[in-house]
Amino acid sequence: MDVLLNDDEELLRDQARAFLIKESPTALVREVEAGSKDYDAALWKKAAELGWLGITFPELYGGTPAPFSDLGLLFEEMGRGMAPIPIHPTLVAALTINEIGSAQQKESLLPAVIGGYKMLSWAWFEHGGDIDLASVQLAAKVEGDCLRLSGNKLFVDGFQQADQCLVVCRSQSGSTGNEGITLVLVDTDSEGLSHSRLPTLAGDIQDELCFDDVAVPLGNVIGQLHEGGEAAVAMFERAVILNCAMMVGASHKAIEMTFEYAKEREAFGQPIGSFQAIQHMCANMVTWVDGATLLTHEALWKLSQGLPASKEISTAKAFCNERCPAALREGNQIHAGIAQIKEYDLQLWYRRVAAWSMRMGTSIQHRRIVAREIDIVPK
Amino acid sequence: MDFGYSEDNERFRQQIKDFLKANVSREFRAEVREMQGKGMGPLAKELILKIGEKGWIGMSWPEEYGGRNADRIDQYIFEEELVRARVPLNIGNFIEQAPAIMSAGSEAQKKYFIPRLVRGEVTFALGYTEPSGGTDLASLKTRAVEDGDEFVINGQKTFTSGAESASHIYLMARTDPDSPKHDGISIFLVPIDTPGITIRPLWTLAGGRTNEVFFDEVRIPKTAILGEKNQGWYIGSKALNLGRAGAMRYYTYVSLFEETLYFARSNPLGQQLMADEIARDKMAELYCEAQVARLFTLRSLSMIRRGINPPYEISSEKVWGPEFLVKSTEVVSQILGPYHQLWEGSELAPHRGSFPKRYVSAMVSTFGHGSTQVMRDAIARRGLGLPRGAV
Numbered sequence: 001m002d003v004l005l006n007d008d009e010e011l012l013r014d015q016a017r018a019f020l021i022k023e024s025p026t027a028l029v030r031e032v033e034a035g036s037k038d039y040d041a042a043l044w045k046k047a048a049e050l051g052w053l054g055i056t057f058p059e060l061y062g063g064t065p066a067p068f069s070d071l072g073l074l075f076e077e078m079g080r081g082m083a084p085i086p087i088h089p090t091l092v093a094a095l096t097i098n099e100i101g102s103a104q105q106k107e108s109l110l111p112a113v114i115g116g117y118k119m120l121s122w123a124w125f126e127h128g129g130d131i132d133l134a135s136v137q138l139a140a141k142v143e144g145d146c147l148r149l150s151g152n153k154l155f156v157d158g159f160q161q162a163d164q165c166l167v168v169c170r171s172q173s174g175s176t177g178n179e180g181i182t183l184v185l186v187d188t189d190s191e192g193l194s195h196s197r198l199p200t201l202a203g204d205i206q207d208e209l210c211f212d213d214v215a216v217p218l219g220n221v222i223g224q225l226h227e228g229g230e231a232a233v234a235m236f237e238r239a240v241i242l243n244c245a246m247m248v249g250a251s252h253k254a255i256e257m258t259f260e261y262a263k264e265r266e267a268f269g270q271p272i273g274s275f276q277a278i279q280h281m282c283a284n285m286v287t288w289v290d291g292a293t294l295l296t297h298e299a300l301w302k303l304s305q306g307l308p309a310s311k312e313i314s315t316a317k318a319f320c321n322e323r324c325p326a327a328l329r330e331g332n333q334i335h336a337g338i339a340q341i342k343e344y345d346l347q348l349w350y351r352r353v354a355a356w357s358m359r360m361g362t363s364i365q366h367r368r369i370v371a372r373e374i375d376i377v378p379k
Numbered sequence: 380m381d382f383g384y385s386e387d388n389e390r391f392r393q394q395i396k397d398f399l400k401a402n403v404s405r406e407f408r409a410e411v412r413e414m415q416g417k418g419m420g421p422l423a424k425e426l427i428l429k430i431g432e433k434g435w436i437g438m439s440w441p442e443e444y445g446g447r448n449a450d451r452i453d454q455y456i457f458e459e460e461l462v463r464a465r466v467p468l469n470i471g472n473f474i475e476q477a478p479a480i481m482s483a484g485s486e487a488q489k490k491y492f493i494p495r496l497v498r499g500e501v502t503f504a505l506g507y508t509e510p511s512g513g514t515d516l517a518s519l520k521t522r523a524v525e526d527g528d529e530f531v532i533n534g535q536k537t538f539t540s541g542a543e544s545a546s547h548i549y550l551m552a553r554t555d556p557d558s559p560k561h562d563g564i565s566i567f568l569v570p571i572d573t574p575g576i577t578i579r580p581l582w583t584l585a586g587g588r589t590n591e592v593f594f595d596e597v598r599i600p601k602t603a604i605l606g607e608k609n610q611g612w613y614i615g616s617k618a619l620n621l622g623r624a625g626a627m628r629y630y631t632y633v634s635l636f637e638e639t640l641y642f643a644r645s646n647p648l649g650q651q652l653m654a655d656e657i658a659r660d661k662m663a664e665l666y667c668e669a670q671v672a673r674l675f676t677l678r679s680l681s682m683i684r685r686g687i688n689p690p691y692e693i694s695s696e697k698v699w700g701p702e703f704l705v706k707s708t709e710v711v712s713q714i715l716g717p718y719h720q721l722w723e724g725s726e727l728a729p730h731r732g733s734f735p736k737r738y739v740s741a742m743v744s745t746f747g748h749g750s751t752q753v754m755r756d757a758i759a760r761r762g763l764g765l766p767r768g769a770v
């Protein structure tokens with residue numbers, strides 16, 4: 001038991017942070033957000049060269065075996081640096097392929113992902129934004145050696161850049177909950193698959209997908225046909241905790257900027273940071289974000305150990321969703337006027353943390369999971 | 380990062396559980412209820428001695444002072460199991476003064492007090508707060524004046540909890556009225572039965588006891604001073620910071636929630652109330668926030684174990700924990716509704732009517748041992764480097 005980072009973890013964090021300060025300056029973040037490109041290809045290439053796309057993957061495919069928590073720490077830095085690359089959607093899909101894909105699928109997909117040549121996406125959520133698998137209604141019918149997909153997916157991250165998208169669908173009509181679920185890898189340029197971009201608060205790239213009788217070879221099914229429920233939940237959970245990591249990374253940066261600002265900015269002849277009212281807001285901010293970080297780390301650690309972590313993941317997410325944006329709102333209020341202006345950088349983190357808190361399950365939805373996990377739902 | 384307990388930790392936990400199972404009897408629990416606010420009964424004293432014999436009090440201290448150099452995490456586990464078994468012996472309070480005695484005490488004091496604290500034979504009441512205030516402790520007025528080989532003490536302390544059963548009072552008094560306020564204070568280890576000390580009970584809203592303690596020409600030998608004269612403030616603050624960390628404190632913050640959780644799962648009324656999804660949402664929210672309290676404690680312990688005196692983390696713990704406790708009283712009261720106001724003596728009262736008592740006593744944690752305001756000051760100034768105000 002030592003909940004602090006160990007030397008190796010600190011080194012990983014420091015190196016990633018230093019790299020992203022240099023390679024992901026806010027000018028680049030702004031440029032990508034302005035829409036001249038979907039992501040920064042040079043940064044993606046460098047991330048691949050550094051081996052970041054292979055952390056936790058087997059050496060056989062070019063990866064670096066490491067505990068899942070290392071990936072979490074890397075994502076914290078991705079959030080802090082707002083790296084404009086689709087690393088979250090790509091790795092969420094790739095991790096699932098690594099976990100349940102066949103040797104042949106892994107062989108053909110993972111080296112390309114890890115090497116930075118293939119981008120992936122994942123499609124899980126549908127209309128209503130529910131995080132319960134029961135909400136997955138996209139229909140997949142087996143016909144000959146194909147699955148035919150009909151229906152919609154929403155809030156799909158990184159679809160436009162991706163070569164393939166790992167789609168969660170209901171392959172047995174009439175099945176409920178976790179039953180009759182299949183995961184299938186769909187080429188993003190498949191016939192019958194259309195997409196439209198959703199403009200978002202964070203300025204990131206999400207799409208609505210429309211599947212109009214899209215034929216996908218059965219060979220693209222990842223894991224077992226009809227038996228993908230558990231893997232779909234696991235994929236969702238990893239996506240959630242990596243999202244938490246990004247949120248806490250970005251939040252730490254934004255609150256640190258605020259503390260510095262409070263030391264410099266003067267009012268009534270003294271730094272605003274010397275007013276007790278401001279100090280107490282700052283004390284809350286660091287307490288909340290530290291709490292969010294510890295919860296996230298505990299969940300990451302459990303996943304690294306191969307222990308069940310649904311409770312910890314939802315606990316972290318429910319807390320992050322509320323306290324990280326709250327900390328940034330305090331930061332915004334301490335900055336006051338200047339924080340409302342686009343030119344000033346704080347807003348880049350503020351909008352992202354806010355937007356990330358609204359995705360992959362609200363605090364209310366995650367507390368529903370927590371309530372189930374702590375066994376207070378009457379039988 | 381390592382959020383797990385080692386096999387040794389787990390073995391130790393089992394040892395504690397077995398011990399408590401064998402030694403915490405129905406009679407003991409009855410005595411605790413009976414003696415509430417009246418000090419410690421014979422069974423409680425016996426249990427403390429047994430725990431002391433096992434070497435579990437202050438087990439993380441160095442061996443020469445009666446500890447076992449044990450892992451802080453084992454101490455945490457010990458405290459955790461004690462509170463989980465609802466053994467209300469506040470071992471945390473018994474040992475709070477030990478770090479200060481160890482770092483500042485004379486050889487004779489260390490040899491006398493530490494082993495006795497460990498065995499539970501010496502217990503301290505904390506003589507800090509005075510009627511004029513507790514938060515601005517350094518303004519205290521009780522005087523200790525040198526006279527030959529003795530100090531003569533005059534003044535008054537208040538809210539001196541446990542004075543009715545303690546063997547000693549850990550007393551802060553002013554030894555130099557002319558220096559700046561922090562530099563004229565000393566700490567004394569005073570036997571509670573010294574002539575000139577009188578104790579008057581004060582009863583709290585929850586029915587618990589604390590005291591006023593009056594000092595009238597109390598003479599103590601010079602050897603009763605802890606550390607150097609006029610250094611008391613600095614000796615005390617370090618111990619106070621470390622005394623804020625540990626399972627004992629963490630559990631005082633979350634035990635109400637834990638018990639409510641147990642109630643929600645196992646009591647028919649609790650289950651009935653949990654049919655309401657909004658009530659479940661509130662409970663889940665408390666659960667999440669309780670985990671933060673736990674992790675803050677483990678963070679402080681992780682730091683202390685690495686030899687770091689946490690600059691602000693303990694203060695965060697001391698803000699989050701008490702406010703969590705107060706929030707949980709609020710939430711639980713709104714879940715239980717009219718059942719929550721039923722006092723001891725009603726057949727219908729859940730948990731023998733302890734809920735309303737805890738509701739009214741929860742507030743104490745938000746100002747005792749450093750108020751949440753002052754703790755936030757410490758986080759902002761010591762932790763974040765924000766400047767001191769012009770006030």
Ligand SMILES: Cc1cc2nc3c(=O)[nH]c(=O)nc-3n(C[C@H](O)[C@H](O)[C@H](O)COP(=O)(O)OP(=O)(O)OC[C@H]3O[C@@H](n4cnc5c(N)ncnc54)[C@H](O)[C@@H]3O)c2cc1C
Nearest residue numbers: 505506507508512513514515538539540746747748750752
């Ligand atoms: C049941 C109980 C048991 C206790 N046991 C003990 C004990 O065993 N030994 C002991 O010594 N004491 C004990 N205390 C006393 C306790 O430590 C004090 O109540 C506490 O220190 C606060 O002091 P006070 O009540 O005098 O409030 P005050 O110091 O008068 O404070 C009043 C309010 O002003 C706020 N305030 C003060 N300074 C500032 C500032 N700079 N900025 C912003 N706000 C500020 C405080 O936060 C508080 O909200 C006990 C109290 C109770 C109720």
